[in-house]
Amino acid sequence: DAKTTQPPSMDCAEGRAANLPCNHSTISGNEYVYWYRQIHSQGPQYIIHGLKNNETNEMASLIITEDRKSSTLILPHATLRDTAVYYCIVAGYSTLTFGKGTMLLVSP
Amino acid sequence: EAGVVQSPRYKIIEKKQPVAFWCNPISGHNTLYWYRQNLGQGPELLIRYENEEAVDDSQLPKDRFSAERLKGVDSTLKIQPAELGDSAVYLCASRHTGFPGELFFGEGSRLTVL
Numbered sequence: 001d002a003k004t005t006q007p008p009s010m011d012c013a014e015g016r017a018a019n020l021p022c023n024h025s026t027i028s029g030n031e032y033v034y035w036y037r038q039i040h041s042q043g044p045q046y047i048i049h050g051l052k053n054n055e056t057n058e059m060a061s062l063i064i065t066e067d068r069k070s071s072t073l074i075l076p077h078a079t080l081r082d083t084a085v086y087y088c089i090v091a092g093y094s095t096l097t098f099g100k101g102t103m104l105l106v107s108p
Numbered sequence: 109e110a111g112v113v114q115s116p117r118y119k120i121i122e123k124k125q126p127v128a129f130w131c132n133p134i135s136g137h138n139t140l141y142w143y144r145q146n147l148g149q150g151p152e153l154l155i156r157y158e159n160e161e162a163v164d165d166s167q168l169p170k171d172r173f174s175a176e177r178l179k180g181v182d183s184t185l186k187i188q189p190a191e192l193g194d195s196a197v198y199l200c201a202s203r204h205t206g207f208p209g210e211l212f213f214g215e216g217s218r219l220t221v222l
Binding site: 043094 | 212216
């Protein structure tokens with residue numbers, strides 16, 4: 001699986017958009033970009049995934065660059081409950097390999 | 109719909125003792141995973157099952173770890189004997205066969221080895 005690079009931590013004010021970047025320059029054509037998050041003491045939770053096109057669901061939006069070498073997860077209106085570790089994962093039909101992720105701290 | 113159920117939630121044992129963790133995946137999910145998560149790290153795969161077959165166990169320390177998924181439903185992960193370095197959270201996840209899919213994780217079993 002291709003590797004990803006994420007900042008170790010980010011801050012966001014409550015109510016503002018949180019934009020979490022991820023670099024995956026070695027992604028191959030059949031690999032998807034997945035985003036998960038892990039709230040303290042819980043198992044990881046699936047957020048969204050995409051291949052080429054931008055995706056949106058009730059939780060977040062995923063923006064993938066045209067060359068697919070990077071992506072951004074957007075939480076449009078961050079709340080305190082969005083404080084968590086966010087993992088960007090690139091994978092095909094195989095196991096998801098987690099890195100260390102980005103610790104997002106949402107403050108009042 | 110019930111989620112992935114794991115037990116026990118917490119376990120404290122002394123080194124060299126055996127321990128077992130149980131996982132019941134979401135009904136109908138053919139793929140089951142066991143991950144281990146050390147403090148401050150992301151989850152690391154131990155083993156992946158497709159139905160009752162272990163299709164990826166390359167990261168499972170086979171000298172002391174074993175797993176089974178009889179009848180392709182629930183699964184058990186065993187450590188015997190446990191070592192201090194085995195202290196971690198053991199996560200079970202499942203997903204329905206198909207690609208791409210999303211993994212559903214349980215809350216995990218936190219193991220402390222003294």
